Amino acid sequence: MSKGSSEVSQNGRDTASAPSDSVFSLDGVSLSYGAKSALNNVSFSLKRGESLALIGPSGSGKTSLFRLCLGMLKADEGSVYCQQKDIATLQPKDLRAMRSQLGFISQDFALVPNLSVLQNVLAGRLGSRSFLRSCRDFIAPTRSDIENVHSTLAAVGIADTIFKKVFRLSGGEQQRVAIARALFQKPVALIADEPVSSVDPARAEATLYLLKELSERHNLGLLVSLHDLELARIFFPRLLGLRDGSLAFDCPTEDVSEEMLLSLYRIEST
Amino acid sequence: MSDEQHSSGGQQSFETPLEQLLREKQRDLFLSFSAVSFVLLLLLPWLLGFSSESAFFTEQRLSNIQRFFRELTPYPLREQGFDFHLLCTWVAELWSEKGGEALRITLAISIVAISLAGLLGLLAAVFGARPLRRHRDSQSRTQKLVSYIIHTVCIIGRAIPEYVWAFMLLTVFGPTALAGILALAVHNAGILGRLYLETIENLPDKPLVGLENLGARRSQIMLWGQVPLSMSRFLLYFLYRWETCVRESTVLGLLGLLSLGYWIQDARARTFYDEMFFFILLSSLLVILGDFLSAYLRERLRNSD
Amino acid sequence: MGECVGKKLEGAQGIYSLGSMRGILLLLLAALLFSLFELNQLLPEAKSRGGSYSIAIEFFGRAFSPAFSYQGQDIPEGTAPLLLKAFYACIETLKFAGAAMSLAIPFGLLLGFLSSSSWWISDQSGSGNKKRHLFFRIVPPACYSSARLLAAFLRSIHELLWAVMLLAMFGLSEFAAVLAIALPYSGTLAKIYSEIIDETPRNVAFSLQGTGAGSLQVFTFGILPLAINDMISYTLYRFECAIRSSAILGFFGFPTLGYYIAASFENLYYGEVWSYLYALLVLIIASDFWSRKVRSRLDAGAYV
Numbered sequence: 001m002s003k004g005s006s007e008v009s010q011n012g013r014d015t016a017s018a019p020s021d022s023v024f025s026l027d028g029v030s031l032s033y034g035a036k037s038a039l040n041n042v043s044f045s046l047k048r049g050e051s052l053a054l055i056g057p058s059g060s061g062k063t064s065l066f067r068l069c070l071g072m073l074k075a076d077e078g079s080v081y082c083q084q085k086d087i088a089t090l091q092p093k094d095l096r097a098m099r100s101q102l103g104f105i106s107q108d109f110a111l112v113p114n115l116s117v118l119q120n121v122l123a124g125r126l127g128s129r130s131f132l133r134s135c136r137d138f139i140a141p142t143r144s145d146i147e148n149v150h151s152t153l154a155a156v157g158i159a160d161t162i163f164k165k166v167f168r169l170s171g172g173e174q175q176r177v178a179i180a181r182a183l184f185q186k187p188v189a190l191i192a193d194e195p196v197s198s199v200d201p202a203r204a205e206a207t208l209y210l211l212k213e214l215s216e217r218h219n220l221g222l223l224v225s226l227h228d229l230e231l232a233r234i235f236f237p238r239l240l241g242l243r244d245g246s247l248a249f250d251c252p253t254e255d256v257s258e259e260m261l262l263s264l265y266r267i268e269s270t
Numbered sequence: 271m272s273d274e275q276h277s278s279g280g281q282q283s284f285e286t287p288l289e290q291l292l293r294e295k296q297r298d299l300f301l302s303f304s305a306v307s308f309v310l311l312l313l314l315p316w317l318l319g320f321s322s323e324s325a326f327f328t329e330q331r332l333s334n335i336q337r338f339f340r341e342l343t344p345y346p347l348r349e350q351g352f353d354f355h356l357l358c359t360w361v362a363e364l365w366s367e368k369g370g371e372a373l374r375i376t377l378a379i380s381i382v383a384i385s386l387a388g389l390l391g392l393l394a395a396v397f398g399a400r401p402l403r404r405h406r407d408s409q410s411r412t413q414k415l416v417s418y419i420i421h422t423v424c425i426i427g428r429a430i431p432e433y434v435w436a437f438m439l440l441t442v443f444g445p446t447a448l449a450g451i452l453a454l455a456v457h458n459a460g461i462l463g464r465l466y467l468e469t470i471e472n473l474p475d476k477p478l479v480g481l482e483n484l485g486a487r488r489s490q491i492m493l494w495g496q497v498p499l500s501m502s503r504f505l506l507y508f509l510y511r512w513e514t515c516v517r518e519s520t521v522l523g524l525l526g527l528l529s530l531g532y533w534i535q536d537a538r539a540r541t542f543y544d545e546m547f548f549f550i551l552l553s554s555l556l557v558i559l560g561d562f563l564s565a566y567l568r569e570r571l572r573n574s575d
Numbered sequence: 576m577g578e579c580v581g582k583k584l585e586g587a588q589g590i591y592s593l594g595s596m597r598g599i600l601l602l603l604l605a606a607l608l609f610s611l612f613e614l615n616q617l618l619p620e621a622k623s624r625g626g627s628y629s630i631a632i633e634f635f636g637r638a639f640s641p642a643f644s645y646q647g648q649d650i651p652e653g654t655a656p657l658l659l660k661a662f663y664a665c666i667e668t669l670k671f672a673g674a675a676m677s678l679a680i681p682f683g684l685l686l687g688f689l690s691s692s693s694w695w696i697s698d699q700s701g702s703g704n705k706k707r708h709l710f711f712r713i714v715p716p717a718c719y720s721s722a723r724l725l726a727a728f729l730r731s732i733h734e735l736l737w738a739v740m741l742l743a744m745f746g747l748s749e750f751a752a753v754l755a756i757a758l759p760y761s762g763t764l765a766k767i768y769s770e771i772i773d774e775t776p777r778n779v780a781f782s783l784q785g786t787g788a789g790s791l792q793v794f795t796f797g798i799l800p801l802a803i804n805d806m807i808s809y810t811l812y813r814f815e816c817a818i819r820s821s822a823i824l825g826f827f828g829f830p831t832l833g834y835y836i837a838a839s840f841e842n843l844y845y846g847e848v849w850s851y852l853y854a855l856l857v858l859i860i861a862s863d864f865w866s867r868k869v870r871s872r873l874d875a876g877a878y879v
Contacts (some may be wrong), residue, residue: 291641300872301872311676334745378610378613429819429859433607433735433833437826437837471743502596505599517733536740538743543743550736555731557732558727561727561731567602
């Protein structure tokens, strides 16, 4: 956990580029898949309690960015810091510990359909349990575990689905299960990949409201990628614009002008 | 209330609902019963023991095993030790006299049998498939009867192993290739018929209903809609069953047909275990090659979709 | 009508893009013609040899009147009635099948996991150390290839041929029969298990990896639960096949249904043959019904 002013990380690298209370920060990160460049010199940081919306057209590199933050991809240039530690220097065990502190909600929820909600949410804690312990948790969860899951589910509003199989739930309920799973990790930040891209406006607002409320209540960082500019404007005080792998802007919402948004989404005409 | 007595200091307001949910959680009795009985099926045989078993690893057995491995080495090499040239001559001799022909016969039988099975399976699917979902209730009596008969025939074909069919047909009609092919074909037609029927019945309705709205009759829907849509699947199943056919046609030789199994049996009867092992390896090679070919063709099919 | 139909159906998964399918069908036809020609050449005399239609009619005629008691004259004192003997034969058949599966399933699981390319999920990022990376580059492909080869080899030899070898090795031993079924079946199970595992979608696994789970956990909780339904389904189907294999091993002298079928056939007691055949039918149909019911319950999401 971060403590106050910038620390020098384990291998002596100066981490002044990582703000002191940031959950994670990227510094000059570039990534390419073979010849194709996915991210180009991207830098930003996220603090606890801060909410940030990532907007940009499809293919602008949002998913790659998320995978970098989780340490699932290695940056070609630049560094990714999570809680002031450079990801690239982490041993596998510490890498897993770092990941367990980040709650990621993927676009397709990535739940196991034929397991119950309880088991899916418990899976959030796999990162901090040993293998044998997690086997026992799955087959015969303890009473306190069940109660913890129940209260987490209550926080997202679907407490009574706890024993149902996931494939029986509606899309909205499944999304909440995914959010509950991320919450169950007791993370320092929530990262959501396009949580409202294919849902109707009413549900989209409800979901974003829920995410904001959770992040405020537990003082989590919140990073969400969105298509809808209006929603981004309403719910998020800070916007990050990504286009073709480069950061177009990173500023408070009120400073974002129409022109900036238009240029973000403009279609190149040849 | 007992629920409140169980509350462990947490808020009582959701203790009761959780207890309620726990109570309502159903365990499927059938699945539990099935799981237990399956485990029993696996364990009981060992507990009940086998009749002619004393100690498995007796002196006699070990010397049997040693003798077997000694006799496994090819005849010409037994005295001289390992000589590659002798080995090759021996192999070449076996191949040209018996192995090569038997291999071709095995392969040929498998291909003819699976083709016949595929054709029969196709017919079964075409005539036995239930009509489009919309019309399920208004099926005519004869249609239902035909469908029922086809289903039953498929089940009987499937349930009786190929070897038993072969035994029956070869004894009754004499050891002809036709009888062997029929035996394999009947069993595999049952399997393919059932698989094909399921494929057709699981097709998406939309394109077929579209055809119907154009005015197509049921037979036309079948010909222009259901069959082409399922063809790729049919071929996948067909190739998958062909692999098994190759194995089975090898073994038909044990009953008198001139496939590889015949020479295996022949060598065993004369206790020439080296020859026997050679032919077994040959059949294994054939099956593995067929496996590769089938896998390759199936990949092509899957990717072309 | 043809063009309308064609256009209408094009929306449905491009069924008219036969392309490679056409090629395969042609290959099939060529193979068929070639085989017929070969058979004609190599087995000309075999086309009409022995047997007669009267035997066939007599045999198949008795299908509708299976025997309920012995057909022979001299039955030794104290022999169980026919139906009871058929029942005992069924039990023996199940015994061999169960014992074989109890060996085939664990070995098949082991071999299957080793043969699947996803068992060796290794973390791409993080520093790690050189030795660990080297380990992951050499050991997995070696294990993977040898496991696949072993499974293919085990699979390629029919149960009866394994029985022939094992009987020559061990003499008349019932354990040989169990092994004769278990060995090829572990190969088959291994192949199917590895295919099922390789074909499960990876999104859950990646997601769990993102929460910090270790490789073993990712596999057990992110891939296995998605694959388990298909694996159970196929295992039950294999058990049904094991019943059949166990029955035909009776032709080699083991006390399963095949033995009695062969014996009654030799004595020309066709009624008895049909009795045993019907007993086998009942076993198979019951097993098939059971496995379908289990599958449908699993799909409906019931708890065990």
